[in-house]
Structure formats: structure tokens, C-alpha cells
Amino acid sequence: MEDHRLGDLLRELPRESARPGFTTRLLQRMQRLDAPERRRSMPRLALAGALAAVAMTAGVLVDARRDALEAVRAQRALAEIRAEHGRLEREVRELSRPPVVYLGGNENVDLVLDLGKVGETEGAKLAAYHDETF
Amino acid sequence: MILEPPSDAELMSRVREGDREAFADLVDRHKDPVVNYLVRLTADRDRAEDLAQETFLRLFRSAEGYTEQGYLRAFLFRIATNLVRSEERRAQRLRLLMPFLPREEHAEPAAHSGLLRRELHREVSAAVAKLPLRYRVPLVLHEIEGWSYVDIAQEIGCREGTVKSRVHRGRQKLKEKLEPYWNGGTAWKITG
Numbered sequence: 001m002e003d004h005r006l007g008d009l010l011r012e013l014p015r016e017s018a019r020p021g022f023t024t025r026l027l028q029r030m031q032r033l034d035a036p037e038r039r040r041s042m043p044r045l046a047l048a049g050a051l052a053a054v055a056m057t058a059g060v061l062v063d064a065r066r067d068a069l070e071a072v073r074a075q076r077a078l079a080e081i082r083a084e085h086g087r088l089e090r091e092v093r094e095l096s097r098p099p100v101v102y103l104g105g106n107e108n109v110d111l112v113l114d115l116g117k118v119g120e121t122e123g124a125k126l127a128a129y130h131d132e133t134f
Numbered sequence: 135m136i137l138e139p140p141s142d143a144e145l146m147s148r149v150r151e152g153d154r155e156a157f158a159d160l161v162d163r164h165k166d167p168v169v170n171y172l173v174r175l176t177a178d179r180d181r182a183e184d185l186a187q188e189t190f191l192r193l194f195r196s197a198e199g200y201t202e203q204g205y206l207r208a209f210l211f212r213i214a215t216n217l218v219r220s221e222e223r224r225a226q227r228l229r230l231l232m233p234f235l236p237r238e239e240h241a242e243p244a245a246h247s248g249l250l251r252r253e254l255h256r257e258v259s260a261a262v263a264k265l266p267l268r269y270r271v272p273l274v275l276h277e278i279e280g281w282s283y284v285d286i287a288q289e290i291g292c293r294e295g296t297v298k299s300r301v302h303r304g305r306q307k308l309k310e311k312l313e314p315y316w317n318g319g320t321a322w323k324i325t326g
Contacts, residue, residue, distance in 0.1 A: 003305060006309060006312075007277055009254075009258055010258065010262070010273075010278055011278065012255075013174065013255055013258060013259065013278065014255065015166070015170050016166075016169050016170040016173040016174075016182070017165075017166045017169060017170070018165035018166055018169040018183065018186060019183060022165050022169075022183070022186070022187070023158050023161045023162055023165065026161055026187050026190055026191070027154060027158060029191070030154070030194065033191075
């Protein structure tokens with residue numbers, strides 16, 4: 001066989017082309033190759049996300065419990081303050097009320113002197129209000 | 135006003151930034167020559183297509199380290215050649231482990247001239263693909279792809295004289311391989 005004939009024969013070989021969809025298949029293959037990396041990183045991400053969610057939930061629950069306890073404590077303290085306030089108010093009222101003096105009496109009649117009502121009577125003045133008395 | 139298509143360098147610069155559209159443009163531009171080159175090196179259409187896909191994948195992966203030297207196709211051919219080399223080394227190791235590989239089925243000679251021509255092409259392709267890679271690559275680049283000796287020498291990193299010698303040796307070996315077919319076959323006499 002002569003060299004030039006061999007050369008012709010080689011050059012005569014038909015030019016081959018890529019099959020239709022070559023580029024699309026390649027890009028799809030690249031996406032598939034990317035996907036396992038995403039899948040591999042997904043569990044880690046998912047785990048981290050789940051842990052974060054649990055931590056946040058736990059945090060929220062702890063916070064909620066703490067808030068609830070504090071609210072209960074605050075309500076109790078407020079109730080105590082209100083009770084104390086009422087008690088003090090009653091005492092003040094008791095103390096500020098003019099005294100009723102028992103003058104005497106029998107089984108049928110009690111003779112009392114209500115200094116509050118005396119104070120309301122026109123012209124009457126409590127002796128204690130007169131400076132000169134004390 | 136007609137817009138100039140972007141150069142390979144421009145597209146590669148966009149590929150470096152992860153632009154897959156630019157990559158698809160590059161693939162469309164070079165896929166046929168790469169597939170043709172690989173078919174000639176392997177004589178196997180399916181394998182050539184797979185290797186071409188792998189070639190472009192490697193181009194994409196190496197985009198960051200790619201330095202533009204004005205000839206992307208040569209770079210692609212280099213990747214393709216290295217892939218064929220690696221694959222053949224693997225196959226050689228496999229053959230050492232498995233001495234009784236099934237023999238390739240030989241198609242029956244066809245009667246029709248078109249089929250005979252196809253058979254001739256298949257024989258020549260198969261003979262080329264059986265050449266040692268050091269002869270096959272320069273022979274395919276020079277005889278089929280039409281590269282100059284200088285370009286081949288630059289690409290495979292040897293002297294021009296070495297390339298000439300390898301192309302010559304490749305031709306001789308190819309003739310030896312085709313001789314039985316040549317002398318006993320009918321395909322050679324077919325024209326047109």
C-alpha cells in the first residue's frame with residue numbers, strides 16, 4: 001500500500017459529530033454531579049437546622065416557663081400588695097374615724113357619744129380641737 | 135450591525151465565574167471536533183461520546199486554573215488524549231488480571247458497496263485505534279485533524295523531528311495492520 005493512498009484513506013474517514021443533545025446531556029450530568037454534594041450537605045444542614053430548631057424551641061419553652069413563673073410571682077406579689085394596701089387602708093380608716101365613747105347604760109339602753117356625729121353638729125367643737133385645751 | 139461571537143477566551147473567562155450558559159456555548163463550538171478526534175483514537179462511537187463528555191467536564195473543573203494561550207481546542211484535545219491514555223492503561227491492567235476477555239464479534243462482510251465502504255472505514259478506524267498511543271495521537275492530529283508538525287510538537291511536548299518520525303512509524307504500523315485486509319479483502323477496490 002502506498003503512503004499517499006493510506007493518507008487519502010485516513011482523510012476519507014467520515015467526520016464524526018456529537019450526537020444530538022450532547023450539550024444538554026452534559027449539563028444534566030453536571031447537575032447530577034452537583035446534586036450529591038447538595039445531598040451530602042443536606043443531612044448536615046438538616047441536622048444543624050433541627051438542632052437549632054430544638055434549641056430554639058427549648059429556649060422558647062424555657063423562656064415561656066420562666067415568663068409564666070414570673071407572671072405568677074408578679075400576680076402573687078401584686079395580690080399581696082393589694083391585700084396589704086387594703087389592710088392598711090382599713091386601719092387608716094379605723095384610725096381616722098372619730099371614736100365612739102360609751103357613756104353608760106343599762107340592759108335596755110346604751111348611752112354612747114359618737115364624736116363623729118358631734119363634730120358634724122353645728123356649733124359643736126371637739127375639745128381636742130381647741131388648742132387651749134391641750 | 136453584526137455582533138462578533140464571543141471568543142473562546144471571553145467564554146472561558148465567564149465559565150471561570152460559573153456561567154454555565156457560556157460553558158454550553160463553548161461545548162457547542164467544540165463538541166464535534168472533540169468527538170471526531172476521540173472516535174479516531176478509540177474507533178468506538180459510544181466510548182468517544184462518553185470521553186468527550188468527560189473531556190468537557192474536566193475543562194469546566196479546570197476552568198479556574200486555565201490560562202488562555204489562544205487555542206482552547208488544543209487544550210481540549212490534550213485532555214481527551216490524557217483520558218484515552220488513562221483508560222487504556224486501566225484496560226491494560228484489567229487484561230493482565232483477566233486473560234480470557236471475550237473476543238469482539240466481527241461483523242459479516244456486507245455485499246452492498248455503501249456497506250462495504252462503511253466496513254472499510256470501520257477496519258481503518260479499528261486499525262488506527264490499535265496503534266500505540268505515541269503513534270496514534272500524532273498520526274490522527276496530522277493526517278485527520280490536519281495539524282502541522284510544529285503544532286503537534288508543541289502540543290505533545292517533543293521535537294518536530296520526533297513528531298515526523300512518529301507519524302511515519304504510525305503509518306508503517308497502520309499499513310502492517312491493514313495488510314491482511316488489504317490483500318484478501320474486496321473493500322479496497324471500491325471507489326466513490
